Amino acid sequence: MYKAPVEEIAFTLKHVAGMADALDRGLFGELGDDLVDAILAEAGRFASDEVAPLAEIGDRQGARLENGEVRLPDGWKELYRNWAAGGWNALTANEEFGGQALPHMLNVAALEMWNSGSMAFALAPTLTMGAVEALSAHGSPALKDKYLARMVSGEWTGTMNLTEPHAGSDLGAMKTRAERHDDGSYRIFGQKIFITWGEHQATDNIIHLVLARLPDAPAGTRGISLFLVPKYLVNDDGSLGARNDLFCHSLEHKLGIHGSPTCTMIYGDGRHGEEEGAVGWLVGEENKGLACMFTMMNNARLAVGMQGVAICEAATQKAVAFAKERTQGKAPGWTGAGMSPIIEHPDVARTLVTMKALTQGARAICFACAHAIDLSHRSAGEGSRHWQERAALLTPIAKSFATDAGVDVASLGIQVHGGMGFIEETGAARYLRDARIAPIYEGTNGIQAIDLVTRKLPLSGGDQVRGFIAELQGIVAEVRESNAEGFGTSAARLAAAIADLSVATEWLLAAQGEGRVHEALAGATPYQRLFGLVLTGSYLAKGALATTGDGAEQNRIALCRFAAENLLSETAALKDRVVNGAASLAAARAILA
Amino acid sequence: MYKAPVEEIAFTLKHVAGMADALDRGLFGELGDDLVDAILAEAGRFASDEVAPLAEIGDRQGARLENGEVRLPDGWKELYRNWAAGGWNALTANEEFGGQALPHMLNVAALEMWNSGSMAFALAPTLTMGAVEALSAHGSPALKDKYLARMVSGEWTGTMNLTEPHAGSDLGAMKTRAERHDDGSYRIFGQKIFITWGEHQATDNIIHLVLARLPDAPAGTRGISLFLVPKYLVNDDGSLGARNDLFCHSLEHKLGIHGSPTCTMIYGDGRHGEEEGAVGWLVGEENKGLACMFTMMNNARLAVGMQGVAICEAATQKAVAFAKERTQGKAPGWTGAGMSPIIEHPDVARTLVTMKALTQGARAICFACAHAIDLSHRSAGEGSRHWQERAALLTPIAKSFATDAGVDVASLGIQVHGGMGFIEETGAARYLRDARIAPIYEGTNGIQAIDLVTRKLPLSGGDQVRGFIAELQGIVAEVRESNAEGFGTSAARLAAAIADLSVATEWLLAAQGEGRVHEALAGATPYQRLFGLVLTGSYLAKGALATTGDGAEQNRIALCRFAAENLLSETAALKDRVVNGAASLAAARAILA
Incomplete structure (x- = not known):
């Protein structure tokens, strides 16, 4: 069973990725070494003791669509609520809406551990954090007042609705449309696919951020706007109002991350709601929706990179433990009684050390990227620009190298397990199944490479x-x-x-x-x-x-x-x-x- | 949908792997170019038109254990019977028992195509062929007379029972025991795991080859004997007799090859049969069981290598077809209207050409290995020794390189499909799930490397x-x-x-x-x-x-x-x-x- 490598993570944050220096220079305010360690320890405990034990059932049961509602795996609703109650969703958000304004470095470190526990589960907060970020940066004061606090706390989750059947990497081909309404709101019509945690019962409301096109919008990517579209409308007193005209049409049957509901969402087909179209509000300016998305792109890509690191760590732990227990044959130089543990065979040792090196390398790259993001926010002038560039440079590498490593290390982990690795109950195969999406989503690794170059x-x-x-x-x-x-x-x-x-x-x-x-x-x-x-x-x-x-x-x-x-x-x-x-x-x- | 690359296979057999020369020299008797082409064409047709269409349902339904009997996926029983009726099981076997004595090269080429159609399905003949080979080489005349003809024809399938929970790569740790019986037969007691196609209803009988240890056997690998243990005893007139004391206790829940029943087999627990213990007959000499297995090791490892080639080919075909259809973005230099097919993007082209090169390379290596096996059987003296060595040298490379390529190419294939690659209905993910066992079984690729060096x-x-x-x-x-x-x-x-x-x-x-x-x-x-x-x-x-x-x-x-x-x-x-x-x-x- 996964045990969060809290010390290794703390060391890498501080002494490889630059946190110790930033702490010394007071860039993170009153945050000190002790608090960093305490937060990491508690995040690690939650990942090891609360999340990881529910990963297998999440994989086996998966999220299911029943009568238009998504049923999460047994225990996941409570797991999510406990997680949110721990204040984990609020680590990096602005203090104005209840956030703790802690460094991103700390958040990605915690994300690693939760993802090691269960990548399918950790996707819920990952998407919510992205939505919080977009709304914080581009939402009107009224929108923020109404939604942000409850998203920061994790009381409501958020989603990102980008993809359509013919608009994946190329968002310019998008067809979902938005119509202006007299009261300043909009009505959204269309279909979105691959919407992570698009529907579930763990929270009372779900706040969808949806990209759509206005009737008079320019063609291509310069004609896309971003809208906030809640599952339930929110009254001015904060109470929930009518059901909005949107629903989850179906769930994807996926290779991995079974516990995470991947939804096809339908907006504005009249099945729900009191009027025609899904009611939404503009985030940022009309036709500037892509720019709003790009704001959070670095963080989102880095968060996917952390999934790669997370799988590397968990798969390596599992393989090392197995290789110490499992005995087969006699390794050269083995003098013990009977068969040697397979870890004694040079080829197995090579495999495991390779897994360790890739894990540590991917982790350090991702943490260095988070450090650059932090410093871009906490430096002035030229310094900020420098760190912004550094973050921009590191992001595609962090995303691609870590997610490729996740797939490779998970596959090596299966190999170390021999025949048992192919048996689902062993758990090694799940890591490969889960890991395989990470080089694809948030921009395929090929697109990361184009971006880098x-x-x-x-x-x-x-x-x-x-x-x-x-x-x-x-x-x-x-x-x-x-x-x-x-x-x-x-x-x-x-x-x-x-x-x-x-x-x-x-x-x-x-x-x-x-x-x-x-x-x-x-x-x-x-x-x-x-x-x-x-x-x-x-x-x-x-x-x-x-x-x-x-x-x-x-x-x-x-x-x-x-x-x-x-x-x-x-x-x-x-x-x-x-x-x-x-x-x-x-x-x-x-x-x- | 998979289309057997008959011409490419024929070219590689003849002009890369050496078949043309062997045909010219008359090493394959009266076999000529035309017959080779006709056999390949028909094997390819069967693979494309009969096997491939049933692959998806095989994966989705899987083999299921119901009341002690294994139920194959819908249509698979008939598929197997049609396949056997086509005479395909008999390609390389001795003519004495109904075989066609054709070159192994031709058989592995056909195996590639059937495995491309469905690796889970093709495992049935693969195991039967191995059992036929072991029995042909080491069985007594009486055993051969009773069993071989119906195994060669495919009327009965065969299995190989090697692995036990603590004896995988290291067969010396095996515990299944055999007792001598007064009439010259033996009684087998023990549990075997990972038995491919160990139980099913596609044929009236199943012939298990089982490794076990006699009471007075030396410790380790020098104390293992091989036994033939039929599911139903066979009377002297060839009719089926009593059910033998063996059964399938459970099926593994695997990452891939779902249609192939992977059985835990119990021998001699008294649940079936008329007397205590599963009735078996010695194959070869007592305590020389491993040598009997080694006889067929080269062929079995090469057959697994063909699975790797098969997945490479099928995954590449699928990815190329998708990349021609799917449009996203504009590739540099694209002058067509709208988005370009993703095959125009240099990174996608690099991926696809890499897949092609690995597929062709793996195929050529495997065919060259089959050629060496053929020539070792069809040359005299020094020539035979030379080709035996060449086959021995090529076998670990063929097995490991082709199966690693299978995993890598299948994974690249998913990547080319983007988000659709992660959706099971697309079919790209199945190739990865199926392929992942091939670097493990028949000796992990690490063990192949030890063997090679x-x-x-x-x-x-x-x-x-x-x-x-x-x-x-x-x-x-x-x-x-x-x-x-x-x-x-x-x-x-x-x-x-x-x-x-x-x-x-x-x-x-x-x-x-x-x-x-x-x-x-x-x-x-x-x-x-x-x-x-x-x-x-x-x-x-x-x-x-x-x-x-x-x-x-x-x-x-x-x-x-x-x-x-x-x-x-x-x-x-x-x-x-x-x-x-x-x-x-x-x-x-x-x-x-």
């Missing part, structure tokens, strides 16, 4: 990424200076990997500068992985350097060395694909005809 | 693998000589990859020679993948060289170039892991404590 590399004329690479080179210098024997050839390996990253970066910037966008995009995914691997090595080194004088230090150094000497060797191939791969891909394109 | 590399003092590598270098020379422009840098890339393979091979041979087995095993999995990648590149080149003067030639050259310039770059990292990776793995071992 075409929008993020050019930030500040390329100087944001160059500055970041220079920082990584600084870590290499520290490894060299440390002279700690355990690092082996880490410094040289890491330096070579960073050089690969630098070459690939300059090549991509030049290609785009010269209008060879097609060639740059051909290498976008290898580049994105290259960046993630380099960061994994760099952050493992940073963690090793930050530890002193005990077994933990030796372990961190050893993990860094393993990553440097066994995983980073891939960077040369990835760089080569970026720099030399486009021509053969273009030539091979005809094969697909 | 410790048993196969040392064959003929290392000269078998060295000779093979020299052959691959010959392909490079041909690419160089061909001077075809489309190859790009293929020759140089391939030469470098083969050099990596050669260095890693010599290092592993030396390490073992010097007693550093632990270090050799630490690199076994990277080495195995390195070998598979080099073979992929080499066989794609061989196929390209064998085609002349049309669009197909250009396509083959382009795919070879893509593999050479985009996939083979990984070999340097893999070699490095073999040669330099062990020390850091050993140092990191403490992390797992």
Whole structure:
């Protein structure tokens, strides 16, 4: 059973991702080390003791649609309410509406643990937090007053309604329409698919944020507006009014995250409500809906990245525990009686250490991204702009590297379990089933790569990424200076990997500068992985350097060395694909005809 | 819907894997080109038109245990009977018992197509063929006379009973026991798990081959005997007699291959049968049961490799079709109206071409392995020994590379489908769920790697693998000589990859020679993948060289170039892991404590 790795998380937050420094500088107000530890410990306890025990039943029963209502798995309604009652939904929200205004770093750390407990469950708060963020940034004072406090507290959940059957990654193709109403409200008509936690009975109301198109809107993405559409209308005294004209038409039958209801939502077909159309209110300005969504995009993508980290951690814990218990054969050098635990077999050990390294790397990247988001909010002027860029640069890497790692590590975890891994009751397979959506939603990892190469590399004329690479080179210098024997050839390996990253970066910037966008995009995914691997090595080194004088230090150094000497060797191939791969891909394109 | 790639398969068999030469030399008797094509076409038709349409219902309904009997998915009983009536079970078996004595190459090609149609369904014949093979090689004349003809025809299916809860990869830990009976028969008592198609109603009888231990057997793997244990006893006139004392206790709830009943079998608990214990007959000699199993190991492992190829092909077909239909966004350079098909996006094209290359590579490796098996049976003296070694060397690579590719390609296929890939009705997720068992059963891919490094590399003092590598270098020379422009840098890339393979091979041979087995095993999995990648590149080149003067030639050259310039770059990292990776793995071992 999953046990939240509270100490490891705290260490990574503080000493790898930059929280210790931010605390020292008072950027997080009165927040101190002790409170951070206490919050993490309690979030971890809730994840381990409350969430994780209900994950399996959630997977097995799934969310079910019965008479138009979604029935959650046994115990989940109470679980959600206990979670909200713990104040967890309010960690980062503004104090004005009951939030605790704590750093995002703390929130993503807690999200990791809840997702390790049950990714399907943690999706509910993840979506609500996104809706809170969009509403906080763009809602009118009246809308905020009416809705925000109860969303911040978690009394009501929120959803994001973007996708339609023919408008997934390309929201410009959207057809859901909105009509202006005399009283300043709007009426929404249309169908939305893949709406996470779109309907359920855990809360009295559900606040839908819906993208739709006004009759006179420009075509494409510049003609999309964002609306708040509650399941139940809310009277001015805060009491619930009539049922709004919207409902959950069906639930998807999915590979994983069974406990999370993935709804097809119908707005304005007249089945519910007192008048025609689903009543909604504009959030932000007309036709500026996409900009409102983009506000929360970094956080949402990072939250999905945390799902990847969460699965990595849980799958690794499970595989390590199994490999210690399960005995088969005799490993070379095994002198014990009978068969050896399979963890003694070098190939199994390689698998498990690889899982550990990917987990730690993905976690550090995501926490560094959260740190950048925090500092962008808590710095002034140039500093804010710098950290905004850093967050923007890190977001696609955090999302893609962590979610790819989630799938890979979950799959390795099944492999470690042998035949038992294929049996659902073992639980290892669920991690793979759950993990598999994360590289897809909130922008597929291929789209993250396009975003990274075409929008993020050019930030500040390329100087944001160059500055970041220079920082990584600084870590290499520290490894060299440390002279700690355990690092082996880490410094040289890491330096070579960073050089690969630098070459690939300059090549991509030049290609785009010269209008060879097609060639740059051909290498976008290898580049994105290259960046993630380099960061994994760099952050493992940073963690090793930050530890002193005990077994933990030796372990961190050893993990860094393993990553440097066994995983980073891939960077040369990835760089080569970026720099030399486009021509053969273009030539091979005809094969697909 | 899956359409069997009959032409591609025929081409690969004949011109890449060596069948054309073998036909020319008359090694396959009167078998000619036309008959090969006709058999492949009909096997493909059956796979596409009969098997594939029942795959989805098989997955959804699964096999169910009802009142001690296994109920197959709707239509599967008839499907099996039609399949057997087509004579498909008898392709390779001896003519003495009704077999057609056709090459294994033809059988694995057909297996690929049936597995593409439904891997869960194709498991039934796969297991029966294994049982036929073991019985043919080791059964007494009396046993063969009584059972073989009806197993060859497929009138009865066969099973292999190896695994027990604490004896999976390590069969020495087995506890099922056998007692000698006065009449020369035996009585079997024990529990076996993970028995594929262990119980069903598609045939009147099921012939179980069961490993068990005699009371006076030596400990470990040298004390295991093989028994034939029929579900119904067979009278001397061939009619069915009493029910034997064995039954299916339960079915596993698995990640995939739902239509295939995975049974826990109980032998000799007295619930059925007229006397105590399940009645069985010895196959081969007492305590030599494992040797009997090893006889069929190469074929069984190759058959699992074909499952990997089959999933690759089916998942790729599905993804390519989707990517041509689905429109989203505008790819760079897209000049059509509206959104472009996603296949136009470079990242999607890269994914699809990668899937194609892995599929073709895995197929060619498996067919080459089947060719080696065929020639080992159909050559004399030194030739037979050579091909036996070649088959032995290729088997772990074929099994592991193809099954890893199956998982990777199925996962990429989901990714191409975006959100729809996560929805079960789409069908892309089933491929991943089915594929995930193949790297595990018939010896995990980690065990294949141990086998490759410790048993196969040392064959003929290392000269078998060295000779093979020299052959691959010959392909490079041909690419160089061909001077075809489309190859790009293929020759140089391939030469470098083969050099990596050669260095890693010599290092592993030396390490073992010097007693550093632990270090050799630490690199076994990277080495195995390195070998598979080099073979992929080499066989794609061989196929390209064998085609002349049309669009197909250009396509083959382009795919070879893509593999050479985009996939083979990984070999340097893999070699490095073999040669330099062990020390850091050993140092990191403490992390797992």
